[in-house]
Amino acid sequence: MPIIATQGLTMRFPRVTALDDLSVAVEPGVVGLVGANGAGKSTLIKILLGLMPPTSGTATVLGLDIARDGLRIRESVGFMPEYECLPPDVSATEFVVHMARMCGLPPSAARERAADTLRHVGLYEERYRPIGGYSTGMRQRVKLAQALVHDPKLVFLDEPTNGLDPAGRDEMLDLIRRIGAEFGISVLVTSHLLGELERVCDHVVIIDGGKLLRSQAVEAYTAASGVLTVEVEEGRDDLGRRLHEQGVSVHPEGRFLVVDIAGETTYDLIRDGVADLGLRLIRMEQRRHHIEEVFQTAPQAPSGPHAAGTVPQGVSR
Amino acid sequence: MSTSTIHDIGYRHYDGRRNGRAYVIRSLYVHNLRAAFGLGRPVRAKIMPFVLAALMLLPAAGSVAAFAFTKQEDALIPYAAYANLMQVIVAIFLATQAPVLASREVRFHVVPLYFSRPVGHLDFVLAKGAAMATALLALLAVPVTVLYVGGLVAKAPDSSQQLLDYLGGLVGCVLYALVLAAIGMVVAAFTPRRGFGVAAVIAAYMVPTAVATAVQGIAEAQTNFTLQGWMGLLAPFNLVDIVQVRLLGAETSSPGIAPGVTGGLVALALCAVIVLGSIAVLYRRFRKAGLS
Numbered sequence: 001m002p003i004i005a006t007q008g009l010t011m012r013f014p015r016v017t018a019l020d021d022l023s024v025a026v027e028p029g030v031v032g033l034v035g036a037n038g039a040g041k042s043t044l045i046k047i048l049l050g051l052m053p054p055t056s057g058t059a060t061v062l063g064l065d066i067a068r069d070g071l072r073i074r075e076s077v078g079f080m081p082e083y084e085c086l087p088p089d090v091s092a093t094e095f096v097v098h099m100a101r102m103c104g105l106p107p108s109a110a111r112e113r114a115a116d117t118l119r120h121v122g123l124y125e126e127r128y129r130p131i132g133g134y135s136t137g138m139r140q141r142v143k144l145a146q147a148l149v150h151d152p153k154l155v156f157l158d159e160p161t162n163g164l165d166p167a168g169r170d171e172m173l174d175l176i177r178r179i180g181a182e183f184g185i186s187v188l189v190t191s192h193l194l195g196e197l198e199r200v201c202d203h204v205v206i207i208d209g210g211k212l213l214r215s216q217a218v219e220a221y222t223a224a225s226g227v228l229t230v231e232v233e234e235g236r237d238d239l240g241r242r243l244h245e246q247g248v249s250v251h252p253e254g255r256f257l258v259v260d261i262a263g264e265t266t267y268d269l270i271r272d273g274v275a276d277l278g279l280r281l282i283r284m285e286q287r288r289h290h291i292e293e294v295f296q297t298a299p300q301a302p303s304g305p306h307a308a309g310t311v312p313q314g315v316s317r
Numbered sequence: 318m319s320t321s322t323i324h325d326i327g328y329r330h331y332d333g334r335r336n337g338r339a340y341v342i343r344s345l346y347v348h349n350l351r352a353a354f355g356l357g358r359p360v361r362a363k364i365m366p367f368v369l370a371a372l373m374l375l376p377a378a379g380s381v382a383a384f385a386f387t388k389q390e391d392a393l394i395p396y397a398a399y400a401n402l403m404q405v406i407v408a409i410f411l412a413t414q415a416p417v418l419a420s421r422e423v424r425f426h427v428v429p430l431y432f433s434r435p436v437g438h439l440d441f442v443l444a445k446g447a448a449m450a451t452a453l454l455a456l457l458a459v460p461v462t463v464l465y466v467g468g469l470v471a472k473a474p475d476s477s478q479q480l481l482d483y484l485g486g487l488v489g490c491v492l493y494a495l496v497l498a499a500i501g502m503v504v505a506a507f508t509p510r511r512g513f514g515v516a517a518v519i520a521a522y523m524v525p526t527a528v529a530t531a532v533q534g535i536a537e538a539q540t541n542f543t544l545q546g547w548m549g550l551l552a553p554f555n556l557v558d559i560v561q562v563r564l565l566g567a568e569t570s571s572p573g574i575a576p577g578v579t580g581g582l583v584a585l586a587l588c589a590v591i592v593l594g595s596i597a598v599l600y601r602r603f604r605k606a607g608l609s
Binding site for chain 2: 088
């Protein structure tokens with residue numbers, strides 16, 4: 001059963017169409033929702049929480065209809081908003097306990113779950129201090145904790161890495177992966193940074209201007225692109241020439257050779273070439289497509305070489 | 318040999334009890350009531366409400382002490398007049414604490430976190446309003462009770478009449494609490510910045526009161542006592558006092574009292590309109606804040 005399914009979901013505001021006939025279904029797991037700012041991600045979450053009725057179309061969350069079972073949906077999901085949503089004058093413990101009680105957890109269970117959840121997101125002694133003095137990273141953790149404290153079946157995380165430094169970003173992504181894998185809670189995580197999501201998601205949905213651009217398992221985006229990066233200590237050109245003579249498509253790139261994989265034999269040819277020429281092989285690495293390329297709509301967009309990690313993360317259009 | 322190790326027990330699912338709507342409303346009510354007195358907040362959040370509560374008690378305690386010494390019955394402040402007498406303190410309490418309940422969670426965008434949980438919009442408004450009213454009731458009823466108990470201990474005459482007056486006074490306190498909470502919450506909910514909220518609530522109390530008093534003064538000078546009485550409907554404290562005097566049999570402590578039982582009924586109806594209207598306005602306000 002899909003955790004989220006929408007059929008022809010449309011949301012029109014007086015001036016903009018936030019969602020335009022969106023039909024998508026996703027299975028349990030960590031699901032990424034990608035789109036530029038204003039693509040309709042937050043609107044979709046609000047509709048799925050049953051906070052806003054859509055202009056037209058229907059949707060189910062955890063098999064429950066958003067129009068009829070809003071309350072039951074909200075009992076079994078958690079929501080971490082994109083914006084600041086924490087009162088500065090209470091401690092994280094006090095706040096998370098209160099939010100647990102708002103989900104119906106009895107007082108002792110609320111306290112216990114709040115302590116557990118704050119520990120899981122990585123807040124320790126500082127949880128007794130007022131939130132006003134927290135860093136952005138700590139605030140994001142409190143926001144995450146309040147979304148998880150009632151042990152939901154599904155959490156909506158809206159831009160959880162917003163405003164975090166690279167280290168904080170990595171920690172947050174790691175947490176999200178753990179929520180899916182260890183905690184067994186399905187996640188719908190939004191981001192406008194595509195590269196982030198391929199690291200943690202099982203499935204990625206891309207929307208643009210409220211329309212569905214693509215929805216598929218993350219492996220499909222990042223399937224082996226058929227490119228190998230080969231680095232040898234010296235004699236790069238010798239190896240390149242030899243491989244070229246053997247009919248392998250190869251070209252130099254910086255200190256590396258980039259080799260198109262034609263099949264299993266390509267690996268053998270490289271191995272033999274390195275051995276026969278007596279070169280020292282430093283590395284041989286398979287390069288993957290990055291999800292960024294989805295947005296590189298130009299048909300001649302080459303599939304590989306320059307799409308490596310140096311491409312700036314984000315939507316470049 | 319004993320060795321202790323810390324085990325990371327990992328994530329545990331919660332499969333215990335989840336309470337329903339009544340529990341959520343009660344928790345929300347208690348949380349807001351605590352907030353109204355700064356409980357669960359840093360010390361500086363507690364100073365204002367508790368200083369004001371202490372100020373509210375002083376005249377009651379002094380009055381009981383004066384009665385105990387002099388045995389003069391008019392040393393005891395009438396129960397129904399206490400709120401009116403202390404209205405400045407009550408208004409300051411409302412102005413400083415209504416924003417804590419009504420606008421703090423709007424300003425910091427906490428409201429959507431409630432409505433993404435199984436919390437109903439109306440339940441949310443009612444719990445907040447009830448918490449504010451309860452805080453005001455505590456502020457008003459405690460000194461009135463001190464007066465009554467002090468009077469009993471100091472052997473004030475006619476104890477059965479005292480009891481009746483006291484109970485009437487308590488009903489008046491409830492009405493004061495409801496009307497003032499309604500006004501304060503609505504004004505505060507529309508002024509998200511706390512400083513403005515405080516000023517706005519004070520203004521919402523002072524401006525109508527000043528206007529009413531001015532017109533009442535002119536009316537009195539022209540011996541138009543009917544107008545003077547009806548103008549009392551404009552000022553929040555005077556409004557409730559009309560109900561106390563006309564329907565609960567209290568002695569007046571306001572500049573003007575609308576005439577007859579009709580005056581009392583009109584005042585009571587106006588109180589009901591204020592309370593119900595504020596619930597409707599707050600409902601819409603928080604519903605909107607829940608989507609931001």
